[in-house]
Amino acid sequence: AQKVTQAQTEISVVEKEDVTLDCVYETRDTTYYLFWYKQPPSGELVFLIRRNSFDEQNEISGRYSWNFQKSTSSFNFTITASQVVDSAVYFCALSETNFGNEKLTFGTGTRLTIIP
Amino acid sequence: DTGVSQDPRHKITKRGQNVTFRCDPISEHNRLYWYRQTLGQGPEFLTYFQNEAQLEKSRLLSDRFSAERPKGSFSTLEIQRTEQGDSAMYLCASSLAGGGVVAYEQYFGPGTRLTVT
Numbered sequence: 001a002q003k004v005t006q007a008q009t010e011i012s013v014v015e016k017e018d019v020t021l022d023c024v025y026e027t028r029d030t031t032y033y034l035f036w037y038k039q040p041p042s043g044e045l046v047f048l049i050r051r052n053s054f055d056e057q058n059e060i061s062g063r064y065s066w067n068f069q070k071s072t073s074s075f076n077f078t079i080t081a082s083q084v085v086d087s088a089v090y091f092c093a094l095s096e097t098n099f100g101n102e103k104l105t106f107g108t109g110t111r112l113t114i115i116p
Numbered sequence: 117d118t119g120v121s122q123d124p125r126h127k128i129t130k131r132g133q134n135v136t137f138r139c140d141p142i143s144e145h146n147r148l149y150w151y152r153q154t155l156g157q158g159p160e161f162l163t164y165f166q167n168e169a170q171l172e173k174s175r176l177l178s179d180r181f182s183a184e185r186p187k188g189s190f191s192t193l194e195i196q197r198t199e200q201g202d203s204a205m206y207l208c209a210s211s212l213a214g215g216g217v218v219a220y221e222q223y224f225g226p227g228t229r230l231t232v233t
Contacts, residue, residue, distance in 0.1 A: 004158075033219040045159070045207065045224035052219075091158050095219040102211070102219040103149065103172070106158025 002027045004094050006107035013082055014115050021077040021110045023092030029053075033095045034068065034075045035104065040088040051075065079112075087114045118142070120225035122208050128231045129198055136194045137228045141210030148191050149222060150183055151207040152176075159207050165191060166213055198232045205229050 003026040013019045025034065036048040049059065051068055059066045063080045079086055089111045093104040121140045129135050141148050146167050151159035162181070163173045167188035180198075185191040195202055206229075209222035 031217040035221060037224075042226075043205070044226045045209075047221045047223060050219075050221045052217075093158070097214065097217050097219045102147070102214050103161040103164060104151075104159070104209075104222060105161070108156070108158050 002029070002032075002094050002096055002105045004092050004105055004107035006090075006092055006110050008110045009108070010111045010113070012113040012115055015084060016081050018078060018080050019082055019112065021079075021090050021092075021112065023075045023077065023107060025073050025075065025092070025094045027073075027094060027096055029096040031097050033097065033102075035093040035095070036066070036075075036077050037091045037093060037106075038088045039091065039109070045091070048077075082112075082114045084114045084116050087112060120208055120210050120223055122206075122225040122228050124228055125226060126229045126231075128233065130233055131200060132197055134194065134196045135198060135230065136192055137206055137208075137230075138190060138192050139208030139225060140190045141208070142223060143189075144212070145210035145223075146188065146213045147211045147220075147222075148185055149209040149211075150191070150193050151209065153205040153207055153227070154203075162193075195230075198230075200232045203230055203232045 005024045032053045034051045038046045065078045067076045089109045091109045093106045123138045149164040150162040153159040165185040180196045183193045205227045207227045209224045211222040212220040
């Protein structure tokens with residue numbers, strides 16, 4: 001069965017520091033997608049990135065970057081020069097596709113607090 | 117382009133009562149998903165639709181739960197004979213239909229917070 005582990009329950013960093021959120025996944029599927037979502041205090045989940053299992057290139061979007069390593073089944077998320085607005089709960093999620101159901105399996109989330 | 121909307125945003129009900137939630141997906145999305153999220157946890161999959169067809173229900177979903185998407189547009193989730201354990205945030209999401217080896221991102225609504233007293 002598919003599983004996503006976010007071992008870091010809570011992280012606090014001082015503003016402008018870099019921070020990395022870890023995500024480790026398990027799947028039997030050879031084709032799958034990985035996602036990151038942000039859930040700010042308002043509660044609504046915000047999509048950040050989608051990555052398929054065939055594309056191991058790292059991706060950068062502004063202050064955000066993602067490191068996908070199939071060899072270690074990890075899809076880590078780094079925020080550079082953190083800001084107070086980055087404070088939120090971040091979820092990593094997995095979707096298997098070969099079995100026809102694209103439901104998301106989420107990790108338990110990492111609560112990130114940026115201290116001004 | 118409006119996002120996913122859900123109604124009501126909050127619902128307080130007494131144990132044993134029935135409740136119904138509504139979700140309006142992004143208009144061009146033919147996939148619609150329901151998830152449940154409890155405090156300190158990630159969302160858990162409940163069920164999903166492609167157009168009006170309900171394609172899968174989680175084993176977590178008891179017989180007291182039923183969902184519909186009658187015309188392939190909005191969806192309703194009904195919980196009958198609510199129990200205190202049903203208290204949670206109920207999230208709706210929509211996406212384009214993938215299929216094959218493609219999965220598209222899901223866009224989430226603001227959720228309906230249910231409190232069963």
